[in-house]
Amino acid sequence: MQRWRTRWRGIATALGLALFLAGCGQGTAPHQSALQPKAPHDRQPQLWRSAGPTRVLPGDVLIADSHANRIILVNPQKQIIWQYPKPGQVSQLHDDDDVFFGPHFDEIITNQEGYNVISILNFRTGKVVWNYGHPGVPGNLPGYLNTPDDAFLYQTPHGDVITVADIRNQRILFINRATRAIVKQYGETGVQVANPPTTFNAPNGDFPAPHGGLLVTQIGANDAVLLNRQGQVEWTVHFPSQFYYPSDANFTPNGNIIVAFYTNPGAVVEMTPQGRVVWEYDVTHGPGMLNHPSLAVMMKNGMVLLNDDYNDRVIVINPRTNQIVWQYGHTGVPGTQPGYLDIPDGLDLLPPGVVPGGHNGVGGHLWSYSDNGL
Secondary structure, three states, X not given: OHHHHHHOOOOOOOOOOOOOOOXXXXXXXXXXXXXXXXXXXXXXXXXXXXXXXXXXXXXXXXXXXXXXXXXXXXXXXXXXXXXEOOOOOOOOOOOEEEEEEOOXXXXXXXXXHHHOEEEEEXXXXXXXXXXXXXXXXXXXXXXXXXXXXXXXXXXXXXXXXEEEEEHHHOXXXXXXXXXXXXXXXXXXXXXXXXXXXXXXXXXXXXXXXXXXXXXXXXXXXXXXXXXXXXXOEEEEXXXXXXXXXXXXXXXXXXXXXXXXXXXXXXXXXXXXOOOOEEEEEOOOXXXXXXXXXXXXXXXXXXXXXXXXXXXXXXXXXXXXXXXEEEEEOEOOEOOOOOOOOOOEEEEEEEOOOOOOXXXXXXXXXXXXXXXXXX
């Protein structure tokens, strides 16, 4: 995320939002939680320890610590409770940008933006089990990527499918995990024109949306586009003109849109689908100022969790007070020792009651909808 954005800060245009699983025969009603309760006799492996959720942070936080080439899981008490690679081992990741749990919380998918590779890790074994792309070699032919962003893993009736915003190739890809074939594409490869869904301009987000859709962020057009299941544009939200470089727009629990602005100072804005601003965080000086934040998400408790990339921290903001109420990392001080981060560029939330690597049902993610496999 950050390397591409640093070089392409002025880019504009709208990227069509991909509605995800066309033809997969899924339902349409959003669901809040499809987690299957664990039977009392089901012996789940206790793979990590957590002191439990707090009022501010309702779960553990998965962090893509991009310049450290690692992924860590941190609990609300700021303890590292899982990490890849394990201490003393060599990481197979390079510039791991975003990071998301798979449908059952037993796998983790990460896009290595500056390395042009998508990887899937097994949480239980801590090993990389799948890759797509040619390490360090950008391209647009089958098997190649050019600056991939926001890779998500879906379980569908037709097998596992990965979606990714392939930024410099100006497209959204749907990749079959088993065959590595591109089964669907939105956008014309290499054509940087804002005409969604036919062509896009630097798509840097492809977040799950209700009813099998995708919410795509357009850097240059400073907006987000919702595509339905068939890839048609449902609506477009234009962000306030005083901000630029939108990053990873996604839905809040109440159906609004939240987006970070990858600038210094950075900002976060929540808007309705009709384009009305309902909340913004725009601190221009002091310890609350953001420095290139790339992903902000609103949790079910109303708090906003985000990675503040170049401030080397992950924080929680209370929108009622616009105060930072939780922080992991030392502001502006990169490091890899406990309590430090080195340009964290992605995150996900592990909800309470879920055992990553165990027998979890599909659902319970921040981006859970009953008809998109998450």
